Amino acid sequence: xxxxxxxxxxxxxxxxxxxxxxxxxxxxxxxxxxxxxxxxxxxxxxxxxxxxxxxxxxxxxxxxxxxxxxxxxxxxxxxxxxxxxxxxxxxxxxxxxxxxxxxxxxxxxxxxxxxxxxxxxxxxxxxxxxxxxxxxxxxxxxxxxxxxxxxxxxxxxxxxxxxxxxxxxxxxxxxxxxxxxxxxxxxxxxxxxxxxxxxxxxxxxxxxxxxxxxxxxxxxxxxxxxxxxxxxxxxxxxxxxxxxxxxx
Numbered sequence: 001x002x003x004x005x006x007x008x009x010x011x012x013x014x015x016x017x018x019x020x021x022x023x024x025x026x027x028x029x030x031x032x033x034x035x036x037x038x039x040x041x042x043x044x045x046x047x048x049x050x051x052x053x054x055x056x057x058x059x060x061x062x063x064x065x066x067x068x069x070x071x072x073x074x075x076x077x078x079x080x081x082x083x084x085x086x087x088x089x090x091x092x093x094x095x096x097x098x099x100x101x102x103x104x105x106x107x108x109x110x111x112x113x114x115x116x117x118x119x120x121x122x123x124x125x126x127x128x129x130x131x132x133x134x135x136x137x138x139x140x141x142x143x144x145x146x147x148x149x150x151x152x153x154x155x156x157x158x159x160x161x162x163x164x165x166x167x168x169x170x171x172x173x174x175x176x177x178x179x180x181x182x183x184x185x186x187x188x189x190x191x192x193x194x195x196x197x198x199x200x201x202x203x204x205x206x207x208x209x210x211x212x213x214x215x216x217x218x219x220x221x222x223x224x225x226x227x228x229x230x231x232x233x234x235x236x237x238x239x240x241x242x243x244x245x246x247x248x
Contacts, residue, residue: 044096044099047096054092057087061083065080089139102149104190106154106158108158109156110156111155111156112152112154112156115151116157118144118148119161122145122148125138126138126141126164138168138173139173145161145162148161159190162183163194163198165180165183167201169183170205178210192226197232199226200219200223200227200232200236203219203220203236207239220236220237220240221240223235224236224237
């Protein structure tokens with residue numbers, strides 16, 4: 001099960017968003033053979049049920065809203081719309097990253113105009129506004145970036161989308177650091193030549209928030225070996241020396 005929302009919510013509940021005619025109305029394909037960490041096997045069935053329940057609840061509310069619009073009961077349509085809005089504003093944890101983050105084996109090699117348009121629209125919302133508007137815009141952007149990964153997994157935009165998702169999940173409305181770090185990792189795994197600082201961003205999170213020193217060191221070494229930006233390399237080398245000399 002994948003954490004996926006319908007684009008219709010973007011158009012229905014946040015004014016000015018673009019609804020794409022090709023957006024799916026049913027369940028999207030689920031990645032198969034995705035590895036599950038040993039300790040998480042017992043949780044998979046329960047978490048999948050939670051994710052499916054979220055999706056069914058959303059679809060039902062959207063259907064109810066559409067029904068009330070079609071029969072002219074606009075007050076009830078507004079009730080359903082307000083309930084949808086609150087549903088999407090509720091923070092939702094990934095619980096199992098194996099069921100949320102696509103595998104590192106995706107190939108970002110196709111220039112797909114529709115995916116490019118999703119990315120462009122997402123960037124129009126990301127980091128915009130203040131207060132609740134900022135939070136709502138982060139949600140808009142999250143939905144659009146996730147749609148790229150779900151619908152166009154071979155797009156050459158998936159690496160950039162993963163980076164932006166990493167940034168969103170690290171941001172104030174989310175603070176989902178494990179999720180953020182893994183999306184940053186996918187950014188450079190899907191495009192090893194990326195010019196984005198995804199390796200360094202991931203290393204910082206493992207270092208400062210998750211207290212995973214060995215993982216942080218591994219990524220700092222990659223930055224020092226692969227990056228060309230002297231500031232990134234300098235920061236990685238400095239932190240490597242600090243971590244290597246710190247008591248375990």
